[in-house]
Amino acid sequence: MAREHYSLxxxxxxxLLTYVTALVLVFVLTIHLLLESPLTGLPLDATLSFGFAxxxxxxxxxxxxxxxxxxxxxxxxxxxxxxxxxxxxxxxTWLLNLLAVALTGFFLALGTYTLVAVA
Amino acid sequence: xxxxxxxxxxxxxxxxxxGFNVERWSYVLHRASGVIxxxxxxxxxxETFQLSMGQGAWANTMATLHSLGPLEMVGLWIVAGSALxxxxxxIRLVLNxxxxxxxxRPIMPVYPYSPTSLGRNQKLAVWATTAxxxxxxxxxxxxxxxxxxxx
Numbered sequence: 247m248a249r250e251h252y253s254l255x256x257x258x259x260x261x262l263l264t265y266v267t268a269l270v271l272v273f274v275l276t277i278h279l280l281l282e283s284p285l286t287g288l289p290l291d292a293t294l295s296f297g298f299a300x301x302x303x304x305x306x307x308x309x310x311x312x313x314x315x316x317x318x319x320x321x322x323x324x325x326x327x328x329x330x331x332x333x334x335x336x337x338x339t340w341l342l343n344l345l346a347v348a349l350t351g352f353f354l355a356l357g358t359y360t361l362v363a364v365a
Numbered sequence: 366x367x368x369x370x371x372x373x374x375x376x377x378x379x380x381x382x383x384g385f386n387v388e389r390w391s392y393v394l395h396r397a398s399g400v401i402x403x404x405x406x407x408x409x410x411x412e413t414f415q416l417s418m419g420q421g422a423w424a425n426t427m428a429t430l431h432s433l434g435p436l437e438m439v440g441l442w443i444v445a446g447s448a449l450x451x452x453x454x455x456i457r458l459v460l461n462x463x464x465x466x467x468x469x470r471p472i473m474p475v476y477p478y479s480p481t482s483l484g485r486n487q488k489l490a491v492w493a494t495t496a497x498x499x500x501x502x503x504x505x506x507x508x509x510x511x512x513x514x515x516x
Contacts, residue, residue: 265463268455275452283508290511296423300416314410321403328396332379356410363417 267320274313307365314357398447445505
């Protein structure tokens, strides 16, 4: 019973993390999209140029850092929830958790390296 | 005893919302758009990683993407729709599940069951979400068509 309760508490924390990252994403993703939108006064091709893209990463590194961490944590956490709902693993939940942590670590490392190298 | 096909379980059955109410439709669309977005996120991280490899690598990546022609814009339009739907519906879900808003008051379950979670406010929220998403998705489509030089 205690073990089951502990497991439910972990799921509860996981969902809280999903909701909090979702709220962060609403703000930082809006900023990211506005930086690429017609509101910049630039055509689509210009917003994809090397100078514009690196400039955004340099000047808005805090926004892009938040976006990276929130998107990866929210995305992998959501994927884990879908896998739990569809696969109903009873014994191998730890394997799914391990996979989720490994994927999160990989994508965060890739994104953080990009941010540090460019900015 | 024959099984009611409405209550089949499994991956494919869970993706078919026909015959169910709008909450089931939003459930399926939320998950489908989420999977599209996580696929895009992975690709976008690899794409952005090319910025750290220099101007040449970035130019090659852009050239590869542009070689897809209109498919690139169609892909971006699908991603834009997924992001809009997932975001707008996600806000509704956070209001529901985190703050308990838009939900009906809990009542004793009496047959025939009618979910209090799908009251007037909730239905209004679902349809308002859909309307806002459709308008913004259309606008995103026009912007992408402008990128192609079509409009």
